[in-house]
Amino acid sequence: MYAIAATATGIGVAALTLLRRLERKEDDMIRRRIALSLDDAAPPLSTIVAGLSARGIVVGPAEYDKRVDERQVHVVFQARFPKHASDDVIAAIEAQPGIRRIRMDLLA
Numbered sequence: 001m002y003a004i005a006a007t008a009t010g011i012g013v014a015a016l017t018l019l020r021r022l023e024r025k026e027d028d029m030i031r032r033r034i035a036l037s038l039d040d041a042a043p044p045l046s047t048i049v050a051g052l053s054a055r056g057i058v059v060g061p062a063e064y065d066k067r068v069d070e071r072q073v074h075v076v077f078q079a080r081f082p083k084h085a086s087d088d089v090i091a092a093i094e095a096q097p098g099i100r101r102i103r104m105d106l107l108a
Helices: 001-023 045-054 083-094
Strands: 029-038 058-067 072-082 099-106
Touching: 001 045, 029 083, 045 058, 045 083, 058 083, 083 099
Parallel strands: none
Antiparallel strands: 029 072, 029 099, 058 072
16 A cells, blocks of 8 residues: 555656646746836837847836926836846846936846
8 A cells, every 4th residue: 555655656746747847937037127217318119129139038018108398218117038147138228328227126
């Protein structure tokens, strides 16, 4: 009886391990909420997103808030990228002209 229970437990653990490998879980990817403040010299949002996408960063839909009286645009979006690419994300954003403020928040 004990041998049957141990065998069944071993088969169950092996099956769960195999399923975890097959579900393509992205353990090495992190998600960040990125908020940008742009001034008049900033390129269009599509240019910023294209620059991030060219570096392998997946950008989600953006919230867009334009303050005409202050001549500023605030953009908030979610980005997903490999853990080792955190510095690349900041460098890609800082390379764009007209960026006044960058804020990156951790998402669960």
